[in-house]
Amino acid sequence: SATGLPAGVTLAANGTLSGTPTTAGSYTVTVAITDAHGATGTATYTLTVNPPPPPVVADPVTTSVAANTKTEAGKSVSLNLSSLVTGQFDDIRVVTQPAHGTVTISRTLAMRGIGGSPLMAMAIAMSSVSVPGQIIAVYTPEAGYQGTDTFQYVAVGPGGTSAPATATIQVVGTAPTAQAITASATDGQSISVDLTAAAAGGPFTAATVTSVSPADQATATIVSNGTAEARTFRLQVTPKARFNGTIEVGYTLANVFGTSAPAVVTINVTARPDPSQDAKVRAMSDAQAEAARRFSRAQVANFMSHAEALHGAECGRSINGLRLGSTDMPGSSHMPGQPIERSLSERDRRGARTGDPSEQDERRDEGRDVAPAGCGGRVGLWSGGTIDIGTRDAITGRSKVTATTSGVSAGVDLHVAKGITLGIGGGLGHDRSTIAGGAGQVNSDSQVVAIYGSASPMQGWFVDGMVAHGWLDYSLRRLDEGAGALATADRSGSFTTGALSSGIDRTTGALRWSVYGRAEYLNGRLNRYIEEGAGIYNLRFDDRDLQSVTGALGVRLAWQRPVPFGVLTGRLRTEWLHEFTGGTRQGLDYADVTGPSYYSLLASGWSREQFMFAPGIGLALPSGWDVGLDVGVRVANGERAATTGVQVRKQF
Known part of the structure; x- marks a missing residue:
């Protein structure tokens, strides 16, 4: 037996030392022996175990890596340094870091179970392990570097540290890859x-x-x-x-x-749709132009109707009148067709109050012309108005429009000489047009100032005229399907309108009749505007000029008969009208488009012939109140319209 042997070394019974010492050093070994007779003896020896030689590493080592790589797996270059070392070693260390990158060490510890099969491999980052496995160096270049880089490493073992070895890495830059x-x-x-x-x-x-x-x-x-x-x-x-x-x-x-x-x-x-082909957009544009036209004609109707009332003995009386109208207007706008005006003298009213027809007939000799009464120097106040409700049916490329228009006027008459009356007045108007059952709406207001007059150059011949200037304000709303939102805007404008009428008045017994011609003129301008609320589907509309020249030829008939409770009047008006101008164009485009507008809209139905036939009935009461009812029909190219009017008037 022996004592003091280094670890890993044993002494056999036959005296043979075997094994591999695990630790270098000098060891004192005592050996005891026993013979066959039981005698024993001991001997002492000195055993020296020399350390192993230092490990040896391969030098140089060269590899390559893509530039701008990172330390995630598969994106950096890895060197298995364990495979580059010969001899016994416990660790591999980096002694000089690369100049253009970094190196980290990753170690793999191999573990085996029964039978020697691998159970797992663990990558751990630590300074040393008791049982070295694979030692991996992971190199990552710095961002943007391209070229050669190096680092140095040594292996450390029981026999010491190896000489430094150099690993050389080529950093290869790569151009970007753009994608479709x-x-x-x-x-x-x-x-x-x-x-x-x-x-x-x-x-x-x-x-x-x-x-x-x-x-x-x-x-x-x-x-x-x-x-x-x-x-x-x-x-x-x-x-x-x-x-x-x-x-x-x-x-x-x-x-x-x-x-x-x-x-x-x-x-x-x-591309966004062509707005000029949108039925609602076209109807909205038409509704604005037609509202201005209706405002003009309503004021012409009010002032010219009053001028007609100045032909007889009513001049100098203060009059308050209102006309209510209901219209159905397929494809057309409001017609001028003023109600037939009665001209009852004070003697007519006295006859109605007294029941004496002789007083009514006193001024009516058969076939005698009726001359305007002399009213020089007298001043009269008057007011009147119309309320029209109408519908323009849907036509090609345009939505249905339902409009309600009201226009009231008032003025002061100055009878400057026999048969000559001048006046000044003003008027207000409001129009509400509904497009396609509510998908669009145009609310309009107008204010006008006017001068007017009526003259009788000779017996039985009259000349009436008026000129007015007005201002327009619009509030607009349109549902845009593309945006699914309401586009809103405000618009302003102005117009000048005038009318001149001339004809003859005659009385034959109880029948009074008149033949006349009338010319109407409208010159207006609608200012540009831009919608809001519909995003990229907002539209902009350019300035737009409005022009209309209309000629009319007409006949008025009135037949009066006294009744116990007043004077009953039957009346009839028929007119032929011709529009000499066509509709003007409205330039438009999307609001975000600069430069001249690409699209345009042409107003519908301004150039046309129209015929109007309107019978009516009126009653003058002794108290000074007048009431009347008129119905009428108008026809044009493929169009028909019916009108109903109620008048209430009071002299005072």
Whole structure:
């Protein structure tokens, strides 16, 4: 037996030492022996165990790695340093870090179960392990570096530390990879596309537009954001207004190592619909022009109707009148068709009060002309108005319009000489037009000032005229299906209107009749406006001029008969009218489109012939109140309209 042996060494019974010492050093070994007779003896020896030689590492080692890599698995270069060391070693250490990157050490500890099969491998980062396995060096270059880099390492074992070895790494830079991108846009609207989101090879230093097709239908610019370490580039493309189709923009990306191959951004552009073909838009435009026309004709009707009342003995009386009208107007606007005016003298009224027809007939000799009464120097006040409710049915390219129009006027008469009356007055108007059952609405207001007059150059011949200037205000609302929202706007305008009428008045017994001609003129302007509320579907409308010249030829008949409770009047008016001007154009475009408007609308139905036939009945009461009822029908090219009017008037 022996004592003091180094670990790993044993002494056999036959005196043989065997095994591998695990620790270097000097050991004192005592050996005891026993013979066959039981005698024993001991001996002492000195055993020296020399340390192993230092490990040896391979030098040099060369590999390569892509630039700008990171330490995630599969993205950095890894060197198995264990495979480069010969001899016994416990650890491998980096003694000199690379100049353009970093090296970390990863160790794998091999564990085996029964039967020696591997159970697992663990990657751990630590300074040393008791049982070395695979030792891996992971190299990551610094961002933007390209070229050669090195680091040094040594192996450490029981026999000491090896000489340093050098690992050489080639850092290879890679140009970016740009990706094909598809996007959608609307004409005239800018779209921004991120060019770097799906690209490889960042950080990026530049982006360049290489082509635009078709070149004349879009503009393309590059917009950069972010820091140098994380810069992004976006492509901003703006298709031209009204373009519909595909735009292709070629581009490249660059980093510190180079420029990518060209890639293409494909933009599918959908043009917004043509607003001039929208039935509601067309109806809205018509409703504004027609409202101005109705305002003009309502004031012409009021002032010219009053001028007609000045032909007889009523001059100098103060009159308050109101006319209510209900119309159905397929495809047309309000017609002028004033109600037939009675001209009852004071003697007529006295006859109605006394029941003496002789007083009524005193001024009516058969076939004798009726001359205007002399009213020089007398002043009279009057007021009157109309309220019309009408519908224009839907026609080609236009929605149905339902309109309610009211116009009231008032004035002061000055009878300057026999048969000559001048006056000054004003008027207000309101119109509400509903488009397509409420999908659009036009609310309009007007204010006018006017001068007017009536003269009788000779017996039985009259000349009436008026001139007015007015101001318009519109409040507009339109439902846009594309935006799913209401577009609203306000608009202003002005107009000048006038009328001149001349004819003859005759009385034959109880029948009074008149033949006349009338000319009406309208010159207006609607100011430009821009809608709000419908986003990219807002429209802008240019200034618009309005013009109308209308000629009329008419006949009025009135037959009076005294009754116990007043004077009953039957009346009839028939007119032929001709519109000499056509509708004017309305320029429009989308609100975000600059420059002259591309689209235009032409007003519907202004140039046409019209015929009007209107019978009526009136009753003059002894108290000075007059009431009347008129019905009428108008026809034009493919159009028919019916009117009903109620008049109430009071002299005082």
